[in-house]
Amino acid sequence: MALPVIAAAGPGILLSGCSGPQSVLDPAGKEAGEIASLFWFLAVAAVVLWLLVMGLFVYVTRLKREPHSRNLAEVLIIGGGVVFPVVALAGLLAYALPMMPAHREPGSGLTVTVIGEQWWWRVTYQRDGEDEAIVSANEIRLPRGARTEIVLGANKVIHSFWVPALAGKLDMFPGRTTRMALEPTRSGIFRGQCAEFCGESHALMAFQTVVMEPDEFDAWLERESGDAQEPVSESARRGRDLFLAQGCGGCHAVRGTPARAKIGPDLTHVGGRKSLGAGILPVDTASLARWTQHAEGEKPGAKMPSYDKLSADELSDIAAYLEGLK
Numbered sequence: 001m002a003l004p005v006i007a008a009a010g011p012g013i014l015l016s017g018c019s020g021p022q023s024v025l026d027p028a029g030k031e032a033g034e035i036a037s038l039f040w041f042l043a044v045a046a047v048v049l050w051l052l053v054m055g056l057f058v059y060v061t062r063l064k065r066e067p068h069s070r071n072l073a074e075v076l077i078i079g080g081g082v083v084f085p086v087v088a089l090a091g092l093l094a095y096a097l098p099m100m101p102a103h104r105e106p107g108s109g110l111t112v113t114v115i116g117e118q119w120w121w122r123v124t125y126q127r128d129g130e131d132e133a134i135v136s137a138n139e140i141r142l143p144r145g146a147r148t149e150i151v152l153g154a155n156k157v158i159h160s161f162w163v164p165a166l167a168g169k170l171d172m173f174p175g176r177t178t179r180m181a182l183e184p185t186r187s188g189i190f191r192g193q194c195a196e197f198c199g200e201s202h203a204l205m206a207f208q209t210v211v212m213e214p215d216e217f218d219a220w221l222e223r224e225s226g227d228a229q230e231p232v233s234e235s236a237r238r239g240r241d242l243f244l245a246q247g248c249g250g251c252h253a254v255r256g257t258p259a260r261a262k263i264g265p266d267l268t269h270v271g272g273r274k275s276l277g278a279g280i281l282p283v284d285t286a287s288l289a290r291w292t293q294h295a296e297g298e299k300p301g302a303k304m305p306s307y308d309k310l311s312a313d314e315l316s317d318i319a320a321y322l323e324g325l326k
């Protein structure tokens with residue numbers, strides 16, 4: 001009973017990995033498209049090789065079981081065991097290697113620097129010819145159809161930057177800069193994930209990559225460069241005062257307020273992001289309150305202290321303030 005169920009469900013489970021916001025087989029970027037083609041080429045080549053080997057196996061074990069001549073045996077061993085693998089692997093290498101330099105070709109006018117922290121992403125946008133970089137965190141936005149240079153670094157430990165739908169992965173090292181470029185071909189939201197074990201919350205170190213139409217992206221970047229919005233509700237105003245009084249500005253920046261620190265993620269536009277806590281929670285008041293109350297409960301090892309001495313009302317005021325920072 002179990003076997004037919006597994007046989008029926010197996011292909012479905014396998015195929016479910018072929019699409020979605022974090023699939024290398026559902027490319028939304030130039031590099032990812034090339035990598036997906038390479039994968040299918042290699043997969044087909046592997047299947048052909050497997051069929052050849054299985055054919056030989058059936059031939060010698062079923063069709064022609066008597067001893068073979070010494071000549072045929074030598075042809076099989078030297079030809080099939082040495083010459084053929086060398087030629088096939090060299091051919092595959094010659095096909096795949098020339099792809100790599102093109103994946104590092106620099107971008108066109110916009111550089112996004114991403115620094116891996118424990119366990120979040122420090123993100124800055126810099127347009128060529130502009131002095132000020134725009135600081136953000138835990139989310140990357142890119143214009144569709146343009147090539148954006150991605151400069152990668154890390155603080156303290158190694159991480160790896162990977163948005164499977166857009167490109168291959170690249171490691172991030174403390175004290176060393178690595179570079180890649182992303183050229184999205186389709187707008188949408190694509191999930192990225194740290195792909196190098198970096199400590200207890202490695203698996204909880206993700207982010208969303210939002211690919212926007214170029215004019216929407218320009219408008220978004222313009223807003224992102226601005227100061228934080230003033231709180232509009234009474235609760236949010238109390239939340240801002242609490243945020244400052246509790247010393248949140250000792251780690252975080254909210255531009256346009258006295259909070260200017262750079263230890264934790266910049267929160268100037270945290271309410272406009274697609275996720276909270278580096279890809280693990282939605283951005284709503286309940287999650288913001290929960291995170292503020294006990295960040296380590298959501299993300300083991302998180303450096304943010306717990307604010308569990310605050311009352312439920314105080315937490316919801318802070319959450320209302322942060323949620324309003326669009």
Ligand code: CUA
Pocket residue numbers: 116119158159160194195196197198199201202203205
């Ligand atoms: Cu960062 Cu794993």
